[in-house]
Amino acid sequence: xxxxxxxxxxxxxxxxxxxxxxxxxxxxxxxxxxxxxxxxxxxxxxxxxxxxxxxxxxxxxxxxxxxxxxxxxxxxxxxxxxxxxxxxxxxxxxxxxxxxxxxxxxxxxxxxxxxxxxxxxxxxxxxxxxxxxxxxxxxxxxxxxxxxxxxxxxxxxxxxxx
Numbered sequence: 001x002x003x004x005x006x007x008x009x010x011x012x013x014x015x016x017x018x019x020x021x022x023x024x025x026x027x028x029x030x031x032x033x034x035x036x037x038x039x040x041x042x043x044x045x046x047x048x049x050x051x052x053x054x055x056x057x058x059x060x061x062x063x064x065x066x067x068x069x070x071x072x073x074x075x076x077x078x079x080x081x082x083x084x085x086x087x088x089x090x091x092x093x094x095x096x097x098x099x100x101x102x103x104x105x106x107x108x109x110x111x112x113x114x115x116x117x118x119x120x121x122x123x124x125x126x127x128x129x130x131x132x133x134x135x136x137x138x139x140x141x142x143x144x145x146x147x148x149x150x151x152x153x154x155x156x157x158x159x160x161x162x
Contacts, residue, residue: 014091017117017138020145021089025080025134033066041139041146048151050108084121084133092118110149115140 020039027035042055065071080086094116097103105112122133136150 017091017119017145020138021119022080025083029075029078031066031072033063037062039147041141041148044147045108045110045149047108047110047149052109082124085124089121
């Protein structure tokens with residue numbers, strides 16, 4: 001999928017969205033469940049199911065994952081560069097996503113809005129973690145960039161956080 005994307009670097013908000021992405025995953029690496037959860041809008045959509053996620057239930061499951069010492073031990077000593085191919089991070093604005101035509105949201109509860117951004121980054125193939133990378137739509141809500149839709153890779157133990 002990464003080959004389908006080209007960086008959309010002309011938009012000055014790209015750095016803000018990238019910073020939100022990095023902050024979000026640094027919360028994961030730091031074991032900060034609350035900080036990680038706060039990176040999501042309370043009405044975010046799982047693009048794999050097309051449905052709005054039950055935020056309360058999802059938050060509870062994420063906190064349980066953060067409390068699982070065996071799973072979280074896998075994060076010890078890692079950086080964001082160990083998780084993702086940061087040199088190949090792609091950020092697209094909403095118009096670029098529309099123009100590409102690859103994404104059809106008609107079967108989901110997600111509505112792409114002007115001002116939304118897509119981040120797509122592949123996993124670091126040499127890394128031990130997150131085999132699916134990150135494919136999420138970010139929207140500025142009350143001054144903060146939040147994930148409003150994400151491909152969850154349902155069925156994987158890490159699906160709650162990718």
